[in-house]
Amino acid sequence: MTYSIGQVANELGVSIDTIRYYDKAGLLPFVQRNSIGRRVFTDNDIHLMRTIVCLKNAGVPVAEIATFIALRLKGDATLTDRYQLLKKHEQDLQQQITDLQDTMSYLKFKEWYYQTATEAGHENIHFVPGTNEVRPELDQEYDQYLKTTGQLDELARFANVKDYRLRRR
Amino acid sequence: MTYSIGQVANELGVSIDTIRYYDKAGLLPFVQRNSIGRRVFTDNDIHLMRTIVCLKNAGVPVAEIATFIALRLKGDATLTDRYQLLKKHEQDLQQQITDLQDTMSYLKFKEWYYQTATEAGHENIHFVPGTNEVRPELDQEYDQYLKTTGQLDELARFANVKDYRLRRR
């Protein structure tokens, strides 16, 4: 069973142009052509391309994915290299996840901030009277809120975010 | 206490040019100038800019952060709008985190794949004999590996990734 570029684009949820762009960029050296020069994709190709899309989602630049693909073509001698490359991206990815979870904690804090301000009708319930500076007790009040609503446990799942308090404001 | 653009750049870990770019883009309307036209940043400004950097880390486009800042300037009437905006970004962010965790599961699988292949010396230990196709039992073998090394629990923390098996290959 083989597929045309249009079918693959449909299947993977990317545009035809994107696939051609990936091909130009050296990501698809394994794709064959038929007698009139059209790309012909196998099931295996589609599997590989899912991997590529996955790496893309993880924020790996196209040029580096190309490196990986090039290593693949060189065979078993590059198995360790490929492993190392993935390990490196795992670390990058972990960092990204941690950053985003951090940001999520911050965002939740801000939501609470605006929720309570909206209920009160004025943002200045959070300010030191007569200023535009945020009251320093706000952090503890938020922690209190998390505790009483039982959300602290949920946040604690974000095990890497030990310092989410530091990121606020 | 006030700070120059260079000090702020240093403090926040971004370039001076980036700060000026943010200013041009309307993200820093609150920053004052001194008598000779240089930007003067207060502690409060730096706090706000941390927020901006945080939103940036979460993948929020500069133009939308500018919208948020503009709402802020309009005062209490926009509290609900600001809350809504954050809520929306919370959802985006959750999606991003889920995607990355998904990719992480995939990456770990691939690492195992290459680790074992490296140990064996050939990638073809994972292939159907005589082909370049991956053996279908590989998924179960990997699950087995996760179980015996007690890593399945760790993966299960990624509560949103119920279908990580689907993403492999």
Added chain:
DNA sequence: TCTTGTCCTGGAGTCAGCTCCAGCATATAA
């Protein structure tokens, strides 16, 4: 035979988010 649909290539255009530069203005230190 003509139309429609899908594909091809090379190359130009777009967009976000910076990054760099020329040319100029202070401030401080030697």
Added chain:
DNA sequence: TTATATGCTGGAGCTGACTCCAGGACAAGA
């Protein structure tokens, strides 16, 4: 007083990842 550091503006340039377009090829159906 001169050198060095730091800042300013407007605008050009760059990078990554597409996205679009002109001009052309072929296949199948009406």
